[in-house]
Amino acid sequence: MHASNTTLREPTILWIALVLITLPLFGATTNTPVCAADEKVREGYLGDGIIQEGDDATAELARAAQNPVADLISLPFQNNTNFNFGPQEKTQNVLNIQPVIPFDLSQDWLMITRTILPLISQPDFAPNDDREFGLGDTVFTAFFSPKRRDWWLGDWLWGVGPAVLLPTSTDDRLGPGEWGLGPSAVFLTMPGQWVIGSLFNNIWSIDADSDQTKVNLFTWQPFINYNLDGGWYLVSSPIITANWEADSQSIFPYRVFTTSRNPMPSVPSGRFVLRFNCCSPSAADPFYRVL
Numbered sequence: 165m166h167a168s169n170t171t172l173r174e175p176t177i178l179w180i181a182l183v184l185i186t187l188p189l190f191g192a193t194t195n196t197p198v199c200a201a202d203e204k205v206r207e208g209y210l211g212d213g214i215i216q217e218g219d220d221a222t223a224e225l226a227r228a229a230q231n232p233v234a235d236l237i238s239l240p241f242q243n244n245t246n247f248n249f250g251p252q253e254k255t256q257n258v259l260n261i262q263p264v265i266p267f268d269l270s271q272d273w274l275m276i277t278r279t280i281l282p283l284i285s286q287p288d289f290a291p292n293d294d295r296e297f298g299l300g301d302t303v304f305t306a307f308f309s310p311k312r313r314d315w316w317l318g319d320w321l322w323g324v325g326p327a328v329l330l331p332t333s334t335d336d337r338l339g340p341g342e343w344g345l346g347p348s349a350v351f352l353t354m355p356g357q358w359v360i361g362s363l364f365n366n367i368w369s370i371d372a373d374s375d376q377t378k379v380n381l382f383t384w385q386p387f388i389n390y391n392l393d394g395g396w397y398l399v400s401s402p403i404i405t406a407n408w409e410a411d412s413q414s415i416f417p418y419r420v421f422t423t424s425r426n427p428m429p430s431v432p433s434g435r436f437v438l439r440f441n442c443c444s445p446s447a448a449d450p451f452y453r454v455l
Contacts, residue, residue: 226395230359230387232350233276233309233323238264254287258300269308272315276307276323284338298334301341303327305348305365317351324349327365329379342369344379352387359389359397380408 228234242260249256261281269275282300307323310316329344344367352361362384369379387401 222395223391226391226397227354227359230389230397230399231321231352231354232278232361232363233274233307233321233352235266235268235274235276236264237266240264250287250289252288252290256287257285259283272310272312274309274311275325276309278305278307279303281332286335286337289337293337296335296337298338299332301339302330302332303367304330307348307350309350319355320351320353322349322351327367329367329369340369340379342379343371344369344381357391359387359391362386378409382406382408 225236228236229238240260240262242262244258244260246256246258248254259282261279261283263277263279265277267275267277280303282302284296284298284300286296288295305327306325308325309321309323316322325348327346327348329342331339331341331343333339333341346365346367348363348365350361350363352359354360364382364384366382367379382405384404385401386404387399389397389399389401391397
């Protein structure tokens with residue numbers, strides 16, 4: 165049977181989760197006012213998350229929902245059901261709670277915090293194991309992005325910052341339970357009806373207890389979106405991850421095709437996703453322990 169460390173982790177986990185989800189909300193309403201002179205420097209664009217007089221609110225919010233560094237508060241919930249998962253080929257379910265909170269740091273800089281807190285129903289990995297339900301490890305990212313158009317890379321908006329792995333997992337099978345740190349970056353451009361870009365990060369464990377819990381995980385998520393009328397848009401967003409600590413090369417792309425609509429900030433957005441794994445690890449691969 166699998167030995168759980170839930171008792172040891174729960175108090176710290178619950179406090180970290182509560183702080184991550186609620187603390188940013190206290191600062192989100194204290195954004196620095198932007199005067200008319202500053203607006204000339206900032207040069208708003210379609211998809212920046214700010215609705216000004218004369219703007220098409222539906223088009224603006226649809227673009228902002230696709231922009232990882234928009235000045236827009238959101239609380240997405242993403243549920244992923246993975247079939248034939250693990251060595252026993254059973255069903256895994258992951259509900260990601262993903263608050264996104266922007267902060268005005270100055271007239272020139274915006275900080276966008278993105279948190280992914282997973283609730284996982286993990287199938288058994290061996291015949292004598294039980295299904296495990298609980299929290300996985302949390303990934304917190306803070307992107308620093310320029311407001312000034314003359315600081316863009318041509319037509320490309322960008323953001324860079326740290327990605328932090330927090331040991332919030334309630335069981336060893338739901339995550340390594342290690343602190344981790346690494347760089348993260350996002351680049352995107354929005355020509356015409358298109359939104360094109362990529363997110364990158366690589367996280368290393370800071371002080372792993374053993375080789376089994378050591379983390380060195382790369383994630384790349386390119387995205388290509390096409391905007392239709394009425395706030396609808398099409399999304400292609402594969403997720404490619406590499407576990408550099410695996411015994412053999414383990415790179416797992418996901419093909420994703422999505423249709424979405426998010427016309428109003430107070431109305432939950434809808435998303436329909438088709439996804440499959442291009443390749444998967446072997447039954448003994450330690451990647452199954454790192455989500």
